[in-house]
Amino acid sequence: MHLLFLSRPDRGHLYPTLRLAEELGGRGHQVTFASGDPYVDEAxxxxxxxxxxxxxxxxxxxxxVFRAQGPVDAVVADPRTAKAAPAFGDLPVVVAGTNLARGHEWPGERAFDPYVFTVPGTRGAVHDPWRPGGRRPVLLVDGPPIGPLVRAFGDTEWQVVVGDSTRYAGLPHADVFLTDGRLAAVSAALRAAVPMVLAPGTAEEAGYARDVVALGAGRIAAPAELPAEDLRRVVEQLRVDEPTDATARRLAGLVEAAGAPATAADRIEDLLTAAPVARAA
Incomplete structure (x- = not known):
């Protein structure tokens, strides 16, 4: 098949579907990997x-150069390019992304069908990843308000990283992740094996947060409503909670296997050889 990958980089300027495209190219498919980012890998x-x-x-x-490659048989889009897929004809469309997929024990993507989960690689990175200073514990924050964090951790050994420019690039160095529970954040934390304190702000985020708690990978808290000492206690307890840490590591292994290039490529081939394949919603 001739597969057209439409890709826009994520916030860390990574090309999360490039490894998947290479896996399919290695299986004998003709793959055109197209992106609008100027830093896309040349090779x-x-x-x-x-x-x-x-x-x-x-x-x-x-x-x-695109027209000379011949007709496209199917489009593999990411969530940011899916709306453009119909421009290439009445073709099968599969959306592939780094949010977890449904059908497992974790929360999954509901906006697209069919949808394939793929673990991102490190290709296309154009920002220096954040690294911690020294050996102080790291709390990565995405979503919750800053004020309670200043009160809770302003005079402690904790390094609090808020508003990371590459969003989740600091997760490999984090001891705890404080997040509002959006699916992209939960997916990234489960990939990185980082326990979560979840402060959901919407009904959807609350659902994902409950799923994480049910998995044993985090706790729900409301930073704006907790006294500083209580918020600090929740984070510090989670940092040294060995059962939660063990669960996070186990889940990370399962996530890696579920989104490995070979697994994702098998899924795409199965979807595209099935008749008919519905256009992604």
Whole structure:
């Protein structure tokens, strides 16, 4: 098959579906991997042609080098490019991304069907990843308000990283992740084996937070409503909670296997050889 991958980089300027494209190219498929980001890798694995489409995915249609590759059999889009897929014809469309998929013991993506989960690699990184200073414990924060954190951790040994420019790049160095529970954050934390303190702000986030608690990978708290000492106690307890840490490590192994390039490629091949394949919602 000739597979067209439409990709825009995530906040860390990674190309999460590039490893998947290379896996499919290595299996003998013709793969065009197209992105609008100027830092996309110039070289890819066998069977993969890398193109840039500028600001709009539809720009590919005007490129002679794209048209010369022959007709496309199916489109593999990411969540940010899925709406552009119909421009390439009445083709099967699969959305592939780094949010976890349903059908496992963790919360999963509901916005797209069909959807394939893929673990991101490190390709295309253009930002220096954040690294901690010294051996102080690290609390990575995404979502909850800053005020309670200042009161709770301002005079402690904790390094509190708020508003990371590459969003979840600091997770490999974090001891605890304080998040509002959005699916992208939960997915990233489960991949990185980092226990979570969850402060959901919406009904959807509350559902994901309950799923994480049921898995044994985190606790729910409301930082804005907790006295500083109580918030600090929750985070410090989670940092040294060995059962939670063991569960997080076990789940990370399962997540890695579920989103490995070979596993994701098998899923895409199964979807595209089934008849018919519905256009992604």
């Amino acid at each position: 890819a694995g066998p069977g993969v042609r890398v193109l840039r489409f500028g600001r709009d995915e539809r720009g590919l249609l005007d490129m002679a």
